[in-house]
Amino acid sequence: MLDKFMHEIAENQLVAAFAVVGIIVWVSNLLARHLTGGRVHGSAIAVLAGLALAYWGGLVTGKTKGMADLTMFGGLALMGGAMMRDFCIVATASEVQIDEARKAGWLGFIGLFLGTVLPFIVGVAVAMAFGYTDPVALTTIGAGAITYIVGPVTGAAIGASSDVMALSIATGVVKAILVMVFTPVLAGFMRLDNPQAAMVFGGLAGTVSGVSAGLAATDRRLVPYGALVATFHTGLGCLMGPSVLFLAIKAIAG
Amino acid sequence: MVIFGTALLAGCYLLGVLLGDILGALIGVKANVGGVGIAMMLLMAAQYHMRKRGLMRPETEKGVTFWAMMYIPVVVAMAATQNVIVAVKGGPIALLAAFGSVALCACVISLINRAIRRTGAAAAWQAGAPAAELE
Structure with a gap:
């Protein structure tokens, strides 16, 4: 009986993923209501639970896709992959109030620029503090602090070694996870309670996965505003990383 | 028809990505x-x-709003497929670089948002209402 059940799940992975995520969200909502008295948003707990399960999945399988590497939960890779994520982000645009978005357009651009340059500087400074001097390695690690896509794209363009690339990706992944976890915690401090603020946040915090999950856990209505700006972040990073930023580091360190 | 909304969404998605x-x-x-x-x-x-x-009938709208509401579950699935092990194993450089940039950016976001709050640009938005529950 159990074998048959497992077989069905392995044959219908995407549908199984819908059920699994439904259970995670349901349990998270219960915990949010009864354990924290509604102070912590249910979706914040659900995202944390997802990350914890991903850690467990990685430990069990030794592979890279978290829970999705377990056959039973393979559908999570499709459901949580870039295609579905971006499709749903675009759908949230139907809730944007165009006037609100227009008001903060230029703030979004400033946020985007700062959100590319500031993390890069921090990344380079940390790498320098740990003894890296090679401009290629410094730029690649700094680019990883922008997002985990900008890191490897920049590294590949300027010819970084694979261990530096791995470090760069790790930096970006840690950043995305920190943004997911700390956005709801720091929402008050960042004054994250209106569309303009969400657009500034989307530009500065960058990383689409971090921004979208963080805003979802803070106030779902803010998601489209943050995402609208954040989606330009990776593109801008990939544009500046191997060019302007690399040349700047080369001039300083090389 | 619901599919018109979803097809519109799909068309916009494909054209945008292109x-x-x-x-x-x-x-x-x-x-x-x-x-x-x-x-x-x-x-x-x-x-x-x-x-x-x-032209936007309520039925057609539903084909879009369903996917907008699926957004949080999709994000949960995304979280469950992250390479958390690599993040943990990245060691002190990855941790410090990530933590430093998040902390710095949070401070700058806070500064900018306090500044726009003072100019009253954000006054129109009714804050404080909790987001829609997930159920």
Whole structure:
């Protein structure tokens, strides 16, 4: 009986993923209501639970896709992959109030620029503090602090070694996870309670996965505003990383 | 019909991603430049014009809003497929670089948002109402 059940799940992975995520969200909502008295948003707990399960999945399988590497939960890779994520982000645009978005357009651009340059500087400074001097390695690690896509794209363009690339990706992944976890915690401090603020946040915090999950856990209505700006972040990073930023580091360190 | 809404969404998505790729190729970047953002703007424009002409029936809207509401579950699935092990194993450089940039950016966000709050730009938005429950 159990074998048959497992077989069905392995044959219908995407549908199984819908059920699994439904259970995670349901349990998270219960915990949010009864354990924290509604102070912590249910979706914040659900995202944390997802990350914890991903850690467990990685430990069990030794592979890279978290829970999705377990056959039973393979559908999570499709459901949580870039295609579905971006499709749903675009759908949230139907809730944007165009006037609100227009008001903060230029703030979004400033946020985007700062959100590319500031993390890069921090990344380079940390790498320098740990003894890296090679401009290629410094730029690649700094680019990883922008997002985990900008890191490897920049590294590949300027010819970084694979261990530096791995470090760069790790930096970006840690950043995305920190943004997911700390956005709801720091929402008050960042004054994250209106569309303009969400657009500034989307530009500065960058990383689409971090921004979208963080805003979802803070106030779902803010998601489209943050995402609208954040989606330009990776593109801008990939544009500046191997060019302007690399040349700047080369001039300083090389 | 519900599928018209979903098809509109799919059309905007595909066109946006295509334009993002073309934009990336034009400026010589190996990445999609703002494809999703362009798609969002296309959807907003399409909905605006269709609503004005009365073409956006409630049924059609449902084909879009369903996917907007699936957004949080999809994000949970995304979280469950992250490479958390690599993040943990990245060691002190990854941790410090990530933590430092998040902390710095949070402070700058806070500064900017306090500044725009003071100018009253954000006054129109009614804050404080909790987001819709997930159930």
